[in-house]
Amino acid sequence: MDPITALLDDVLDEIAPQDAGAPADYIPELAAADTDRLAFAVVGPHGRVRAVGDDAAEFTIQSISKPFVLALALQELGRERVLARVGVEPSGEPFNAISLEMGTGRPANPMINAGAIAVSSLVPGGDVDERTARIVETLSAFAGRSLWVDEAVYASESATGDRNRALAHLLRSHGVLEGEVETAVEAYFRQCSLLVTVRDLAVMAATLAFGGVNPLTRRRVIDERVARDVLSIMGSCGMYDFSGEWMLRVGLPAKSGVSGGLLAVAPSQFGVAAFSPRLDTHGNSVRSVLVVEELAERFGMHMLESHESVAVPAVALETVEGGRVVRLGGELGFAGTERVVAILRGMGDELPPGATVTVDATGLGAAHPGAVVALQAEFETMPEGFVLLV
Template sequence: MADLATLVSGIAAEMQAMPHRGAVADYIPELAKVSADHFGLVVIDADGQEHSAGDADTRFSIQSVSKLFALVEALNRDPDAVWRRVGREPSGSAFNSIVQLEAEGGRPRNPFINAGALAVTDLLTSDDDPRAGVGAILRLVRSLAGDDSIATDGAVAYSEAATGHRNAALAHFMKAHGVVRGSVEACLSTYFHQCAIAMSCRQLARAGRFLAHGGIDPASGRTITSPERTRRINALMLTCGHYDASGEFAFRVGLPAKSGVGGGILAIAPGRASIAVWSPGLSPQGNSLLGTLALERLAHAMGWSVFNPDA
């Protein structure tokens, strides 16, 4: 097995030299301003040792990685309510598709596509105080990362709201089917702000450690969620965390992971490590191109695939 510190540095150097880096998410104007030259990687092992390289401490918009923390918050409040509204199957469709939603009566396939995330966000949103939902998500990630400075990037949230017409269509469609039950406007406001949460790879890897340790945050010893629920969240990350490229990611990397169009990916090697990688250039499916490649290199070298019987 490779030395982890040396491996992380080597992977970062290899990724920095890559000529083909993917395309940034230019349909959100603020994200279009981010250079595709960035690359950061942090691996926190089972002993709490942090191995980092590249732009590990540069904050970026976590976008759909926020859906993971929103789901944890909603499940801890009322799991039955979540699963009444949202399924647990891979979609096989683009993350913002409306076709499948229309064909299936307004119930999203899973909580990680946009429609499913909006339905989860609706459960956290108060019509009287639209800030309550994103406040709950922020409190969770701040606590997990041990950093109260984590905040929403207001410019990104505004940019999302100004261009989020498809998300608005998804929310209104689900409202018509009774899946979204509160104010569509409040739900959308919460969603745009949670996607605009800015974190570094280091903060994100720290925030994900509980998923590698049976639901317990090893930094504090606090139980975040039950071992059974942790296992199920990891299963959803593996099967649905990369949208219509989830099967390809499982084939190549073999780890539970959640991506975001800001270029971030949080990956979990259960019992082994929490991993965060950031490279803003995306594949056609909306996942970090070099981030995925870096995780493939790491998982292969360390033997960390969940399909590896020796892992």
């Protein structure tokens, strides 16, 4: 196990004994979840997935689908047409509340159920199957692999989804909902029932982190401006009526789901995801929140911290007798480590026999502990002739 994965494992071990909360009981299939499951994953700019815990466990994406379906609508229709149907203000209310704007009937934002149903109704498609296919195609592109619907969970959600149908009828009465209520609601239930792993969610988060380009496949999924819009809304609304405290404590755009998943985005750095089925009163996973909060603290991830350079330190190259010296300056973040290592590996391919490359990190103005650990770990795999000064 490399040192970074070991660090993630330590965080997981620290949080694992927490047993507060309970799985969602209003959807029978979710109520039967294995509450001992716990997983965490991180994906950086070069697509490397580091995962610990039950990272192969599948669960349904639930409300974490909302920002990605919003991205699809924004990409296809543009900001103005989408905002004509849904607002972008925090509701300060639970995810299933009737939070509609006075006079227009617009839902408060796309992260609550009413807003997500309105957004799903905008996705092109003449019936449930066509609309679902378009949603599945887009979310699969974000994940970097084909996703599919858990039919048992879908049936359970549809059978118990009267409140969401009521919200859809309210939206239709205000002229907000496009198309038939049943088409919109059933497509929404199906998008929430897509099966994912914590590794998938971390890749999806990283795709948003890097401006809409999937770091695993290198495919552009959405435009950079669309990714920015989605992250802006996640930052203020993604954790429901816990969003303000989340931004204070963690400081990252995030989205949770009632199956226990949680993803968070460090823009231009990496995507993270966690999974644990027990929920708090807000509908957020208790242990997932704690895991991401702890990692944010250890890695200095809060996006409002003072940074000289979020992603890349200054790099100065000097040729000396017997080899080269690489001097690092400014700030070294987690993503910056991966970029520095990419430069060094390129130099290693051209290194003459007997030559050395000395990487002098003593001039860094700031270096997050996790980034230093990552750099040291990478040096253990470097060819002979590489020396690190810290």
